[in-house]
Amino acid sequence: MKARGFWSKSRIVEACLIGTSFLLVGAVCLWLSLKDKSAANTADISLKGERLYSLTLDHQEEIDIPSDHGHILVDVDVGKIAVKSSPCPSQYCVHQGYKSHEGESIICAYEGLSITLRSVGGVEVIHV
């Protein structure tokens, strides 16, 4: 009797409504976050765990990084970055092409290279 009282008809409708609304919000958030993935403005390039560069993606530049088996060429462009060539056998890093969103990365495990993209939110440091 007690359980039936708790799960009365209106309670069930209520629970369904609230549940649906949470689902809806979740779906909308997911959609927005996928659709509106922030553009990156900064790329960090590391070799074997050591940070070599922190670049602002606001210009064109080609960076030559000496690695264990030769040279890696990284292509920097406005809002995007790619590995242009690498001495690695798989060429997986090169095939990934340009990356441009925050949180994305390009890895070349063979040479120990990693490029991660982030979006710097506003002014963080000022010199006076």
Place this chain on the structure above:
Amino acid sequence: MCLSKSLLLALSTIALSLGLFSCSHNVHHSDMVYAYGTFWEVHLYEGKDEDLDEICDYIAETSRVLDLEASSVEDGLYALNHLGQVNAHPFLIDALSLALEMEKLTHGAFSYTVGDLTASWLDALGHGVLLEEEIVVDLLQKSRQTSIKIENESVIKTGEATIDLGALGKGLCLKKIKAKLDQKGFTKYLINAGTSSILFGENTSKSGETRVEIDDAPGRYFYAKNGALSVSSNSRQSYIIDEWTYSHIIDPRDGYPANNVDAVLLYGDDAAKLDALSTAYFVLGEEYASELEDMGYHVAMCKGGKVIYESAGFLE
């Protein structure tokens, strides 16, 4: 709970979640304006493009009011200097009132009538020579004989020296902008008036703080949030003649370049006063620094690449 109530609850859950989501979404409007003789960087991390435009327009407009060369501004400083009397723009009235207040507060180390003297000094130093004593004495006398009187909207100037409000214009403009931002309920912004005056709201980092590194004392810094900073420094502009450094800031008490310190940093809540005070206490030096703390400001003074005076708990 009836059906309509639970419907309301469901809808408000949706609204709240969407609200939270949109808040966490980064907005960044920024622009650059050339005003008050320098480049201003304006960053808004909330609001619309129109809000940014409004601020940039205000900076440009007030800059013209205090511009010594803007002959087309009928109620500005140019008109006051050339006509001797003007029905002044409200911003000019405020700037002049502040100048009068600061003159009283700073042992004579702040003056709005040393513009001609400063300009002559900078011209001489730029040519690698010192200003002749005769000229210093003459311009200092003219400066001391010049004053203003404010009657409602009307301002009357007596004396030959040029009225120059360059030492407080940027700060006053930032203070007015702060009031506008407060009115809109904005808290996330940064307005940098060429690094000599900066208005800090919060940035988009978790702490909302901006790290401020001090070029006059390498390795020293502080975190700024919801405050204003004013910097008077020789590293902006100074001249070396015969291995002696001459500042671009002139001591109104003797008419010669101030040489007590290399830089003064003042952090607090009143951008307008900070701007005038940093110039005045650059002139006054370390000896008077504690007065600034009594006024409720954080202060740091630098000389020879080191901090020689700092408020407790200000710098890291």
